[in-house]
Amino acid sequence: MKLNNYNLATINQRELLKILDTSKKGLQYSEIEARQETYGRNEIEYKKEKSVLQIILEGFLSPFTLILIILAFISLATEYLFVTSGKKDLTSFIIIISLVLISALLEITQNLQAKRSIDDLDEMVEVTSNIIREGLAKEIPTEEIVIGDIIHLSAGDMLPADVRILESRDLFISQTPLTGESELIEKRATARIKKGQADTEFQTMAYMGTEVVSGTGIGVVVRLADDTLFGDIAKKLQESPIKTNFERGIESTTQLLIKLMIVIAPLVVLINGFSTGSWVQALLFGISVAVGLTPEMLPVIVNSNLIKGAKQLSANGSIVKDTNAIQNLGAIDILCTDKTGTLTQDSISLEYYLNTIGKEDREILKYAYYNSSLQTGLKNVIDRAIIQRGRKELTTSELRARKIDELPFDFERRRLSVLVDKEDSQVLITKGAIEEMLSVSSKILVNNQIYELTKQQESKVLDDVQTLNKQGLRVLGLSIKEITLNHQEINVKDESEMVLIGYLAFLDPPKEGAKEAIAALAKEKVKVKVLTGDNQYVTQAVCREVKIEAEKFLTGDQVALMNDEELLKASEEYDVFVKLNPTQKARLVKLMRNAGHAVGFLGDGINDSPAMREADVGISVDNAVDIAKEAADLVLLKKDLRILEKAVLNGREIFGNIMKYIKITISSNFGNIFSVLLASIFLPFLPMQPMQLLFLNLIYDISCLAIPFDKMDQEYLRQPQKLDSKEVKNFMFWFGPISSIFDILTFIVLYFVIIPKALGGEYFNLLSNQQRNFIAIFHTGWYLVSLWTQTLVLHALRTKKMPFLQSRSSLVMFLVTTITVTIGTIIPYTKLGLALDFRPMPIEFWLYLLMVVVLYLLLTTIVKNIYVKKYKKLL
Incomplete structure (x- = not known):
């Protein structure tokens, strides 16, 4: 029998319990499994965990991985399926599929690891409910509640499901999450209900996501998860989820690269097809160029950094509920906090009763x-x-x-x-x-x-x-x-x-270490603003102790009289806001965010949850009320600003390492575009064989796996960091051409100097066998120059300082890049090198390579200094 909310609110209690096959003593444990199979777990769709199969599919279905898979099968068709038996070659297909597998499997492994880590962390901040089963009270995770469960409600609880009230005593509930209204509603076991009333006005019903402010009650669970009023709203929000600044930046960068690929790859195919006459080779080379333009390690690098960050934060006393909060932590430039327990010890004593x-x-x-x-x-x-x-x-x-x-407290x-x-x-x-x-x-x-x-x-x-x-x-x-x-x-x-x-006079002394933590956050360019419900005199006394400027302040009454434009201006001018209600706190946070600030909000009470939901990063503590923990992205195991300072620095380091890969790889790929285009126009052969280009890309990707283990300069950590796609484009246009300059120089020196001297003549004067050798040496030379410059530039552009001398990478990054360059350099002298059609290089080339590497790093450093002076930042 399907009952609507009106029926549920008005039906006789005894009849409802009979329909649900339950009683006030609760369900029998033997019934629970069958009910869970019938109704499912009590989880809103948007919060449900991804299955292992979903994670595996997503690993192979990212935009860049899909492009690689398409390119792999084009290569399979042109080099194996539709060619004569003697010319069949699977090398390019195998290399591209290897890239796909490395990228996808690493991403899948990381996502599975992240899933396990987040599950473990979620258990540490589990939201529970008090239920009655077989006549005994029991505390269980909200996800395990089933229809027919009898639930006990008390102040500070968040409703875990839609509930029909059976008993109540001064039970007042805030329905703000559903209605946006701050007025408390008293819920009762019996009440007059009229047809046509809004569901939220039914006094006999309490809904999922609403908050018990005072009183106690007992109810029976009638709806779960997506079937609840809250679940219906959540589904509508799911249809148009709000992307974070970081996600928008990644999306913009991805679209830019795909557009470049769509334009450049066909152009390369056409130019090489007309200049060499071999359209199959031209197509294969175009595929290789497209692969070279694809930063297929981007999901892996991002996930590696986020997993590493979550572990670091956990070790430092913070639990990450949403990994996107890690990047947002690095962007915070304003931290809003309540006063009690953050600036003070939260050990209030009644000093005087006068x-x-x-x-x-x-x-x-x-x-x-x-x-x-x-x-x-x-x-x-x-x-x-x-x-x-x-x-x-x-x-x-x-x-x-x-x-x-009683009349419970409310914030009005x-x-x-x-x-x-x-x-x-x-x-x-x-x-x-x-x-x-x-x-x-x-x-x-x-x-x-x-x-x-x-x-x-x-x-x-x-x-x-x-x-x-x-x-x-x-x-x-x-x-x-x-x-x-x-x-x-x-x-x-x-x-x-x-x-x-x-x-009644209470004392809550300033917290030890708060003054130092606020000074440290100021040093990291994070402005601390106090948003409190307390009055100005107490707030000023505490703020003076911890060195927050509090002579100028705004009260809640003044805030109420301001329009948004006036309040936004005031939010820039004032650091202390007193006698605020929860709605005013949330309004201030929203206005600061809309003005371009990244805002964190640290709170632990019912009155803080609206502002926490409005912030870029909602921060709570382990002993906060359920409502505050549910609203939080980050949960501190102690309410201590010193822990938060470490979390902000961790966020910035993680963000910086992600930006290293994005900016350096994209600028390098952008430079290679012009190198390939010019080589295609002026050279009588391909500048590198498709499988060689793919192999070079594979080695570079392996070296990039060390980036998440790198460290950032202290100067970088002193500033809030945000992803701006304009910055990525600027970086690409400044540093990409450096790669092109040295590629073109290499083409000229190899074609006109080194190889003619080694083989005793210029290309068109050589016999066909010698011409093939000329081409193979040319390919090997450009491969080695690209390998060295591409890898070493990771060290040059990872810091604003002089690489190796003023700023050194982490040991892991140094070892990985050294090993990959060494192995990549040895390859031409091995059987694998022969299979890839590489050749040993003449002695003159090694002298040239040394000169190119030195000049490349020197020019990069000069351009880097000019870039930093112009834009005030590098990564």
């Missing part, structure tokens, strides 16, 4: 204890501090009271009220920010006498509180109101005509 004349008063502590201990919302550090002090100083009889009803009222039955009266006890308490209080208790709260007295109260704030103490006001007996429910209207009876 009456309105500034003296400690047990009655103040007693009423504060009732308010904090009897409320069923999320007990924050403030409540815990009050409860701890109350249990220490109050007698057993003083601690005893019965709660009748900024108050929490509890109605208490105490002996022969009912008392409404409200605590909250001092301004909010003054707004609901019309009287004040002074020396046990109640007086009207005048403007003069209000001013004195604010002065007293300000004095405490300037000492770094956070102050809440406490008001009470006697309510008519037998009053069973309270609402916001009851928070009026109250009597202000005193203040």
